[in-house]
Amino acid sequence: MARLLLQGGAMAFFLVVGRLHPRVRGVGLLNRDLVWNLLNGVLLFILVAPLVGWVSGHAQLGLVSMDWLSQGWAQALGAFIVVDLARYALHVAGHRVPFLWSFHRVHHSAEFLDSTTGLRMHMVDFLQLSALPIVLFGVVLDTSQFVPWALPVALSVGVVFDGFQHANLRMDSRTMPFRIWNLLLNNPHFHSWHHTRDGHLCDGNYGNTLLIWDRIFGTEVTQAEPPALYGIAGQQRLRNDPWSWLWLREMPTVADGTGASDGAGMDAADGSEA
Numbered sequence: 001m002a003r004l005l006l007q008g009g010a011m012a013f014f015l016v017v018g019r020l021h022p023r024v025r026g027v028g029l030l031n032r033d034l035v036w037n038l039l040n041g042v043l044l045f046i047l048v049a050p051l052v053g054w055v056s057g058h059a060q061l062g063l064v065s066m067d068w069l070s071q072g073w074a075q076a077l078g079a080f081i082v083v084d085l086a087r088y089a090l091h092v093a094g095h096r097v098p099f100l101w102s103f104h105r106v107h108h109s110a111e112f113l114d115s116t117t118g119l120r121m122h123m124v125d126f127l128q129l130s131a132l133p134i135v136l137f138g139v140v141l142d143t144s145q146f147v148p149w150a151l152p153v154a155l156s157v158g159v160v161f162d163g164f165q166h167a168n169l170r171m172d173s174r175t176m177p178f179r180i181w182n183l184l185l186n187n188p189h190f191h192s193w194h195h196t197r198d199g200h201l202c203d204g205n206y207g208n209t210l211l212i213w214d215r216i217f218g219t220e221v222t223q224a225e226p227p228a229l230y231g232i233a234g235q236q237r238l239r240n241d242p243w244s245w246l247w248l249r250e251m252p253t254v255a256d257g258t259g260a261s262d263g264a265g266m267d268a269a270d271g272s273e274a
Contacts (some may be wrong), residue, residue, distance in 0.1 A: 004045075006156055010163035016116035018168040023188060023226055027112065027168065032240070034116050040242040042118030052130040055240065059134050062142025071149035079137065079146075079154035080209075086132055087158065088213040091206040094125070106245040109238040111231035113188075113195055117166040122245060161209045165191035186211055189226060196227035204260045 019029060046262060068076045090133035094104035103122040122130075137143045137151055164187070171189045186207055194205035204221035207213045210267050212219040231237070237251040238244055 003159060007144050007159050009076060010160045012263050014167035018114060021170050023170040026167055032049045033112050034114060035112060036242055037116035037119045041240060044123060048123060048126055056134050059138040061139045062144055063140055065142050067145055072150055075146045075150035076153045078156055078223045079151055082136060083133055083154060084209050085213060086136060087173040088133060088206050090128060093167055105232055105236055106238060108195060108232050113166050113168055115163040115167045118162040161186055164209060190222055192226045193222045195230045197229040197231050197233050
């Protein structure tokens with residue numbers, strides 16, 4: 001429950017901040033994408049969360065001892081770094097492995113980004129992200145001796161950054177203090193280039209919280225100004241509703257081979273509201 005409240009609070013906060021200093025102007029606060037994102041998040045939680053909770057309670061192997069981390073702050077920091085690197089690797093796989101991309105493109109079908117866009121995902125993506133901490137901290141690493149707050153704190157950082165990185169918030173990484181922030185931590189400008197419609201030309205910026213993984217592994221594609229367009233181009237475009245995301249229903253194609261818009265994905269861009 002605490003994690004749900006944190007996620008909801010983060011999304012609400014960054015929605016408000018995005019209204020005050022938006023990257024894309026003329027967007028209605030209550031738009032169709034926001035409604036569909038929230039509905040999709042609720043449905044995923046209702047359908048999958050009970051299974052994830054049951055597996056989490058029974059996956060307690062702990063193959064690698066972590067007893068050498070005795071201080072609570074070190075446990076939280078170590079767990080955060082491990083899960084953040086693992087999320088980076090999983091995210092890369094979601095783009096580079098065709099089978100995984102077929103599901104991950106649901107998230108990239110968003111043609112407008114706000115703090116709720118992180119809820120726009122396929123059930124397969126949700127299961128992967130939910131399984132990651134279970135595998136890391138229940139199966140691989142023995143965290144049974146961690147202080148009770150270490151893992152919740154480590155995982156909560158990513159929850160907040162998920163809302164922050166997708167926010168419709170203008171941050172110029174060339175100016176202070178954002179220039180310093182952009183040295184280490186993810187932000188809406190950095191992540192906007194992960195969602196560019198030209199992703200087939202500059203596919204990168206996979207980090208969830210720390211930017212160092214993209215810089216270490218050479219996957220940063222950030223440019224000075226935000227992308228002009230977001231979403232997916234061509235025949236991979238999906239219809240814009242949760243039912244279509246679940247069943248991967250693609251947009252009908254027109255004569256030139258591009259996906260014809262049903263108008264839903266553009267509601268946010270033209271400022272109309274649901």
